[in-house]
Amino acid sequence: PTLVMNRPNTVTAQDKSQVINLEAGESSQVSFADWEKFSFAPIRESTVSRAMTRRYFADMDKYTESDVVIVGAGSAGLSAAYVLAKNRPDLKIAIIEASVSPGGGCWLGGQLFSAMVLRKPAQLFLDEIEVAYEDEGDYVVVKHAALFMSTLMSKVLQFPNIKLFNATAVEDLITRRDESGELRIAGVVTNWTLVALNHDTQSCMDPNTINCNVVLSTTGHDGPFGAFSAKRMQSLRPKGTDNSFELGGMRGLDMNKAEDAIVKGTREVTPGLVIAGMELAEVDGSNRMGPTFGAMALSGVKAAESVLNVFDL
Numbered sequence: 327p328t329l330v331m332n333r334p335n336t337v338t339a340q341d342k343s344q345v346i347n348l349e350a351g352e353s354s355q356v357s358f359a360d361w362e363k364f365s366f367a368p369i370r371e372s373t374v375s376r377a378m379t380r381r382y383f384a385d386m387d388k389y390t391e392s393d394v395v396i397v398g399a400g401s402a403g404l405s406a407a408y409v410l411a412k413n414r415p416d417l418k419i420a421i422i423e424a425s426v427s428p429g430g431g432c433w434l435g436g437q438l439f440s441a442m443v444l445r446k447p448a449q450l451f452l453d454e455i456e457v458a459y460e461d462e463g464d465y466v467v468v469k470h471a472a473l474f475m476s477t478l479m480s481k482v483l484q485f486p487n488i489k490l491f492n493a494t495a496v497e498d499l500i501t502r503r504d505e506s507g508e509l510r511i512a513g514v515v516t517n518w519t520l521v522a523l524n525h526d527t528q529s530c531m532d533p534n535t536i537n538c539n540v541v542l543s544t545t546g547h548d549g550p551f552g553a554f555s556a557k558r559m560q561s562l563r564p565k566g567t568d569n570s571f572e573l574g575g576m577r578g579l580d581m582n583k584a585e586d587a588i589v590k591g592t593r594e595v596t597p598g599l600v601i602a603g604m605e606l607a608e609v610d611g612s613n614r615m616g617p618t619f620g621a622m623a624l625s626g627v628k629a630a631e632s633v634l635n636v637f638d639l
């Protein structure tokens with residue numbers, strides 16, 4: 327049998343005699359049986375540039391007024407994005423991820439091990455996104471964390487109302503004072519991550535902005551890139567002032583306490599800003615849970631609910 331690629335997307339095995347073997351571009355089939363006759367459809371280099379840049383700038387134009395901006399494409403952020411986009415196809419959702427490669431700390435189960443543990447009832451989220459697992463009673467095991475992350479990411483990226491801007495960092499928050507004088511988060515200030523990392527070495531690299539109704543921050547626990555919005559809120563409302571925003575600081579590891587606390591605590595922490603995932607441990611001073619991922623998925627689910635509550639819908 328010869329492998330035949332029927333355009334688009336379906337791959338079937340067929341007997342070589344059934345394959346009409348024409349030049350690519352002229353046929354609805356490409357046979358891998360005869361590489362001598364193989365060639366790609368022609369293209370001009372500028373066409374490739376335009377194909378990318380036209381779409382990117384159209385997306386920038388479209389999402390500069392978003393309904394929701396999710397900061398950080400780790401397990402909590404992407405779980406929230408999935409639930410939000412699935413339930414509310416009318417909302418425009420921008421995901422801003424500082425790294426070139428989205429996924430955060432969810433490519434391995436822990437240390438350098440592959441298998442990923444999720445305590446029940448987080449298996450319900452795996453059922454929803456159709457990731458297989460072994461049932462071990464109180465917990466389930468996915469054979470590779472990358473299977474969870476790649477499946478989740480692939481589903482998120484297919485929603486028409488989501489745009490992921492990766493290699494882009496949120497470097498500040500847009501703030502407003504409402505009539506009562508309370509600070510409200512009204513969007514994010516962005517820059518290419520490579521630019522954000524070079525503000526000390528170059529001048530005049532002003533940022534860009536995205537306005538939105540609600541920011542969902544899921545930037546992980548404190549580190550070079552972590553806990554971004556929590557730390558910015560602390561500096562916007564410093565200790566000793568009225569209405570100060572103080573950070574509890576993430577505590578040591580306690581799986582049992584940590585996972586419940588993160589899911590229960592996921593909320594709008596200040597008007598216009600919902601915080602979920604491990605960034606919340608820095609706000610509330612809750613424990614870390616280490617290599618068990620159920621709380622990240624379900625904190626994402628609860629964050630989606632909190633975001634919709636901000637809209638009062």
Ligand code: AHZ
Nearest residue numbers: 398400401402424430431496545546551603604614615616
């Ligand atoms: O690159 C970051 C990562 O992909 C991204 N990020 C951070 N700051 C950003 C900024 N602008 C844009 N200013 C930013 N993106 O946020 C993502 C965070 O992903 P994560 O996997 O670190 O966070 P999470 O809360 O989804 O999952 C954390 C999982 C746990 S628990 C744990 C422990 O207890 O030890 N450790 C990890 C990694």
